Amino acid sequence: xxxxxxRRSLGARLAAPAALVGAVALTGLVxxxxxxxxxxxxxxxxxxxxxxxxxxxxxxLAGGTTRTTxxxxxxxxxxxxxxxxxxxxxxxxAVATALPSAExxxxxxxxxxxxxLYYRDLPDAYIAPGQALxxxxxxxxxxxxxxxxxxxxxxxxxxxxxxxxxxxxxGRMPLANTSAQATRKPPRFNRTQTLQIAAxxxxxxxxxxxxxxxxxTASADLEAGGELFTLNCAACHTISGAGDMLAQGxxxxxxxxxxxxxxVEAIRSGPGNMPHFxxxxxxxTEARDIAAYVVKVLQHPQDSGGYGLGGIGPVGExxxxxxxxxxxxxxxxxxIGDRS
Amino acid sequence: xxxxxxxxxxxxxxxxKGGRTFLDKIFPDHWSFMLGEIALYSFILLLATGVFxxxxxxxxxxxxxxxxxxxxxxxxxxxxxxxxxxSLSFDVRTGLLMRQxxxxxxxxxxGSIAVxxxxxxxxxxxxxxxxxxxxxxxxxxxxxxxxxxxxxxxPDDLVSGTGIRIAFSIIESIPVVGSYLGxxxxxxxxxxxxxxxxxxxxxxxxxxxxLIVGLLAAHLGLLVKQKHTQFPGKGRTEKNVVGTxxxxxxxxxxxxxxxxxxxxxxxxxxxxxxxPVWQFGQYQPYQISYAVQPDWYMGWLDGALRIMPxxxxxxxxxTLPLMxxxxxxxxxxxxxxxxxxxxxxxTAWTKDREYHNLLDRPRDRPxxxxxxxxxxxxxxxxxxxxxxxxxxxxxxxxxxAVLWFFRFVVPLSPIVAYYLTYKIxxxxxxxxxxxxxxxxxxxxxxxxxxxxxxxPSLPRPGDGHVxxxxxxxxxFIDTAGPELATPGGVRRVIR
Numbered sequence: 001x002x003x004x005x006x007r008r009s010l011g012a013r014l015a016a017p018a019a020l021v022g023a024v025a026l027t028g029l030v031x032x033x034x035x036x037x038x039x040x041x042x043x044x045x046x047x048x049x050x051x052x053x054x055x056x057x058x059x060x061l062a063g064g065t066t067r068t069t070x071x072x073x074x075x076x077x078x079x080x081x082x083x084x085x086x087x088x089x090x091x092x093x094a095v096a097t098a099l100p101s102a103e104x105x106x107x108x109x110x111x112x113x114x115x116x117l118y119y120r121d122l123p124d125a126y127i128a129p130g131q132a133l134x135x136x137x138x139x140x141x142x143x144x145x146x147x148x149x150x151x152x153x154x155x156x157x158x159x160x161x162x163x164x165x166x167x168x169x170x171g172r173m174p175l176a177n178t179s180a181q182a183t184r185k186p187p188r189f190n191r192t193q194t195l196q197i198a199a200x201x202x203x204x205x206x207x208x209x210x211x212x213x214x215x216x217t218a219s220a221d222l223e224a225g226g227e228l229f230t231l232n233c234a235a236c237h238t239i240s241g242a243g244d245m246l247a248q249g250x251x252x253x254x255x256x257x258x259x260x261x262x263x264v265e266a267i268r269s270g271p272g273n274m275p276h277f278x279x280x281x282x283x284x285t286e287a288r289d290i291a292a293y294v295v296k297v298l299q300h301p302q303d304s305g306g307y308g309l310g311g312i313g314p315v316g317e318x319x320x321x322x323x324x325x326x327x328x329x330x331x332x333x334x335x336i337g338d339r340s
Numbered sequence: 341x342x343x344x345x346x347x348x349x350x351x352x353x354x355x356x357k358g359g360r361t362f363l364d365k366i367f368p369d370h371w372s373f374m375l376g377e378i379a380l381y382s383f384i385l386l387l388a389t390g391v392f393x394x395x396x397x398x399x400x401x402x403x404x405x406x407x408x409x410x411x412x413x414x415x416x417x418x419x420x421x422x423x424x425x426x427s428l429s430f431d432v433r434t435g436l437l438m439r440q441x442x443x444x445x446x447x448x449x450x451g452s453i454a455v456x457x458x459x460x461x462x463x464x465x466x467x468x469x470x471x472x473x474x475x476x477x478x479x480x481x482x483x484x485x486x487x488x489x490x491x492x493x494x495p496d497d498l499v500s501g502t503g504i505r506i507a508f509s510i511i512e513s514i515p516v517v518g519s520y521l522g523x524x525x526x527x528x529x530x531x532x533x534x535x536x537x538x539x540x541x542x543x544x545x546x547x548x549x550x551l552i553v554g555l556l557a558a559h560l561g562l563l564v565k566q567k568h569t570q571f572p573g574k575g576r577t578e579k580n581v582v583g584t585x586x587x588x589x590x591x592x593x594x595x596x597x598x599x600x601x602x603x604x605x606x607x608x609x610x611x612x613x614x615x616p617v618w619q620f621g622q623y624q625p626y627q628i629s630y631a632v633q634p635d636w637y638m639g640w641l642d643g644a645l646r647i648m649p650x651x652x653x654x655x656x657x658x659t660l661p662l663m664x665x666x667x668x669x670x671x672x673x674x675x676x677x678x679x680x681x682x683x684x685x686x687t688a689w690t691k692d693r694e695y696h697n698l699l700d701r702p703r704d705r706p707x708x709x710x711x712x713x714x715x716x717x718x719x720x721x722x723x724x725x726x727x728x729x730x731x732x733x734x735x736x737x738x739x740x741a742v743l744w745f746f747r748f749v750v751p752l753s754p755i756v757a758y759y760l761t762y763k764i765x766x767x768x769x770x771x772x773x774x775x776x777x778x779x780x781x782x783x784x785x786x787x788x789x790x791x792x793x794x795x796p797s798l799p800r801p802g803d804g805h806v807x808x809x810x811x812x813x814x815x816f817i818d819t820a821g822p823e824l825a826t827p828g829g830v831r832r833v834i835r
Contacts, residue, residue: 337371
């Protein structure tokens with residue numbers, strides 16, 4: 001009888017506040033939890049990405065060797081893991097977060113890749129299929145000569161393969177809508193197709209613009225990368241790389257999905273509102289360090305202390321502190337206190 | 341044994357009389373009366389965790405090379421303050437839990453003060469004779485905000501360093517004395533001569549906590565002396581206190597509540613990350629991160645700064661930066677003055693000079709309730725304005741649109757809130773006394789003659805307030821102890 005009454009009164013009186021606090025708390029966790037870089041720390045030693053890793057493949061390409069067998073080339077160039085469904089977990093290649101040992105560093109010290117970053121020429125065989133892809137996917141806005149249309153789409157001549165690769169591989173092109181800024185989305189083309197389009201646009205103005213970089217982050221200096229990131233990038237992309245809104249509808253996007261190649265391409269080409277940093281401003285080694293810091297530290301933080309609350313700082317923390325902290329304690333007051 | 345030792349102490353110190361009074365102290369029971377206890381217990385937690393942190397934290401701006409376990413920082417030149425904060429998080433056992441619990445406790449401390457204060461305000465508990473306690477409470481709120489800011493600054497990371505930079509500019513914006521004050525505090529022009537971290541440390545761990553402890557003692561002492569207020573109800577008058585005694589009822593409840601507050605704080609400390617300073621890096625005056633906000637209790641100051649148009653006044657060889665001075669000095673000054681002076685403003689308005697031990701229902705004082713709602717709305721809107729960038733990013737709106745939205749909403753929303761609250765209160769008051777009481781069902785019955793009649797159903801259990809018999813408090817020390825009919829029974833004290 002008494003136990004029953006206690007249970008009933010507890011249920012009836014606590015249901016409303018408990019449901020309210022619970023619902024608000026869940027909403028908060030969902031709202032501030034999306035896009036968090038709360039991935040598990042990967043401890044795999046060395047890069048497993050075919051695109052970033054093997055120096056032997058890269059050396060051939062760096063020499064400008066024209067591949068006569070595009071299929072072989074495509075296999076060695078494709079990173080199936082890196083361009084997946086576009087989710088955080090799938091899109092990132094497994095990378096090491098620990099500092100590479102001296103042994104590992106020596107392994108990557110190939111003569112052609114002293115800086116961990118070089119720019120390659122795309123094979124001529126890519127140009128023809130690239131032209132076809134360009135004609136069916138890009139020409140309607142950028143024009144058949146890739147010289148753009150006034151008020152519709154910019155001139156692509158002279159931008160280089162790296163710029164095209166950035167825009168297409170991040171899914172920003174083809175454009176989803178005409179908002180103030182193109183948004184990142186799952187790319188329409190696979191790695192080979194993307195590079196084919198890039199090769200075609202590059203072939204219109206040979207030697208000009210940004211080339212496609214090959215980034216080897218294995219021997220990167222993460223400490224230097226961190227300092228350079230804070231100095232050059234954090235003012236817009238925020239210190240955690242979460243991104244934030246800028247003036248007039250433009251925004252600095254989150255870096256939590258970016259690959260090291262895309263980061264270097266963005267540094268060198270300056271897409272949208274982002275400033276363009278030349279090699280005199282940020283040398284290749286430093287660009288590689290920044291890319292390594294983003295990919296290895298920001299995307300896979302050596303993190304402690306529980307749920308990251310979206311990495312947006314005191315806004316999320318205040319939300320949780322007030323609604324979950326004070327809210328839960330108020331619910332407890334309501335529970336143990338008299339309510340008449 | 342216990343009896344013997346207590347008697348031994350009593351023979352020397354005479355604690356029995358005071359102890360009896362304390363144990364018999366009557367606390368009116370209502371859930372909203374416990375909100376202040378959240379603040380009390382989070383303050384205790386702040387002291388406890390803070391002592392732990394101070395054992396490891398090094399308050400020094402001296403630069404060293406970091407060689408801890410956090411890999412991305414290794415080899416960087418950082419201040420000892422920052423290095424020790426990071427090593428507290430990674431190398432000291434339970435260090436991160438303590439750090440995070442300390443930070444969450446600070447957020448909860450100030451949040452519960454705000455909620456407690458709202459309860460006191462809306463129920464009129466600040467009226468004569470309790471104006472002093474209101475002043476003491478507001479002082480603790482201000483000290484809490486100041487100390488929160490100082491503590492937030494101590495790790496010397498990029499985000500908090502930005503806050504110190506803003507603080508320096510705010511001090512500088514004060515006419516005439518500003519630059520002298522800033523130079524005095526920082527030991528020179530910004531960033532100063534490396535004295536700011538040790539100075540903040542001393543203020544944070546020594547001066548302000550000592551002040552808060554003193555004020556807290558005064559707050560509780562006044563509460564004991566003036567006795568707690570109570571809501572009007574059966575058997576409750578201006579001259580008595582109806583509630584449960586300190587021992588055994590209230591002490592069990594409040595001790596349990598201490599444990600629950602501790603649990604909530606440490607659960608947050610363990611599961612929700614707060615202020616991950618290792619991600620931010622050492623503060624350098626030439627570096628900045630976007631999306632930097634202060635902790636929530638400073639948010640309303642930051643928000644006012646953000647939405648202020650960039651006005652300044654130049655004349656007689658001096659510049660008065662109104663865009664900083666007005667929102668960051670005048671605005672909070674005005675708010676705190678209104679808070680402090682409210683009991684006296686209200687007395688001047690109502691000409692009410694009576695003692696008040698019974699609380700108001702908010703609806704019965706529509707103008708006060710509306711004024712409080714307007715103030716809360718104003719502060720809430722300025723608070724939201726401090727996250728313009730995050731809101732713009734979340735809703736995918738241009739930053740300027742959000743800024744201009746707040747420039748209109750901040751001055752307009754209090755007016756709307758005042759009007760709406762006033763109307764609601766008046767409406768509720770006119771609705772009558774039985775509003776909110778459980779309705780009695782009407783039962784339609786058919787008599788033997790075929791006549792239909794309606795009659796109210798029998799009262800259900802719990803309908804109507806059942807008052808327990810009061811137990812008179814003994815006026816002398818009786819060795820047998822008071823007759824406790826039922827533990828937790830209601831007793832009546834004659835004031």
